[in-house]
Amino acid sequence: MKIPARRADTLHHDVWLPPETRRVRQEVREFAEAVLRPVAHRLNNTPESVESFPHEVFRQMADAGLYRIPFAADVGGRGLEFPTLATMVTLEELAYFSPGLTSALYDGQAILVGKTLERAQEPLRSRYLSALVRGEFVGSFATSEPEASTDLSAAAMQTVAVPVEGGYSLTGGKRWITNSVVARYILVLARTEARLSMFLIGMDSPGVSVGKPDLKMGNHAQLTADVRFEQVFVPADHVVGIPGNGLKVALGALAMGRMGIGAIGVAMAQSAFDFAAAYISERKVFGKPIAAFQHWQFTFAEHAINIENARNLYLKAAYRFDTEGESEVEGAMAKFYGSRLAVDVARDAIQACGAYGFVRELSATGQSFPLESIYRDAKIGEIYEGTNEIQRWIIARHIFGRDLVG
Secondary structure, eight states, X not given: OOOOOOTHHHXXXXXXXXXXXXXXXXXXXXXXXXXXXXXXXXXXHSOOOGGXXXXXXXXXXXHTTGGGTXXXXXXXXXXXXXXXXXXXXXXXXXXXXXXXXXXXXXXXXXXXXXXXXXXXXXXXXXXXXXXHHTTOOOEEEXXXXXXXXXXXXXXXXXXXXXXXXXXXXXXXXEEEEETTTTOSEXXXXXXXXXXXXXXXXXXXXXXXXXXXXXOOSSOTXXXXXXXXXXXXXXXXXXXXXXXXXXXXXXXXXXXXXXXXHHHHHHHHHHHHXXXXXXXXXXXXXXXXXXXXXXXXXXXXXXXXXXXXXHHHHHHHHXXXXXXHSOOHHHHHHHHHHHHHXXXXXXXXXXXXXXXXXXXXXXXXXXXXXXXXXXHHHHHGGGTSSSOHHHHHHHHHHHHHOHHXXX
């Protein structure tokens, strides 16, 4: 089967986007076509291991200047007028081929690590964010714990940093930590007395240990593992932002990450949609193409509408963030809608394609097929960086107010 046409090129038009953002989308699409398409099947289906981390792709992304897109010129970034919009379309274009890699090497690296370092004080910000923009290290962002993930309150947090001479002694454990098995630095949210603080720690610091990569249902290219800290010394000047203000720092990055998950969801939905639409236009049953049956015409028409709505949601969230510095409710809507849509479209795409949707590789011909991995990868979008139930709660709070919702 030939490469499916990109249906978004005829169904969606970036007529409202600034020329700057449209140029970034085209640039990243060309990169993704050249670099990710040839290796996407391997990236999406290779079981997790330290050896499987895509160092070469990471280097190519850095060399192409993709890590410059979200950031200001003073740290080596592009200094775009609408950096969040550009970041979100970058996520969509990369995730069209490999959502797991995109989640690890762009959402995790550029947004969660990068946007947290952007809030750091000098000289921490200039030193480490500039290095990240140049692609000099892989970083990790660690908030979740075995018993604390959705609830990031000080009461739930078991990782504790105790003041000592010259800084802090940090002890505890983090779980589901992206890139930790290969990271050079890690951002760690920990309890300091009754509040939370964010710390930057070198992974080679005494007392830091990392487990083996988790074996997951999907997102195989996103390596996660447990990280343990045993009385790790952190210099006082490696607190990111103000001590005791770590939750605000973390939530700022997570808010952008959530609209990013919406963009990745759109990418998966679009990729599944494109493959299935092409397949059922050619595959015949009872003497006519599957797409000639009204059931599938209506199903795919509805999905086209929903993909358009999901894309516009994340773009609106990003635009408002760029122009007003706030888009909590739009980000929650984008995350919820885009991640759920990816699951729905992937499921229907598999159903429409039958066994050719369900298969990963066809042994008789050596052909590979994408829908099986998209379906597996899509599910985590409804869970990580704030479950979709939490997104509903955020939206409800904007409807009814904190007094009723909490």
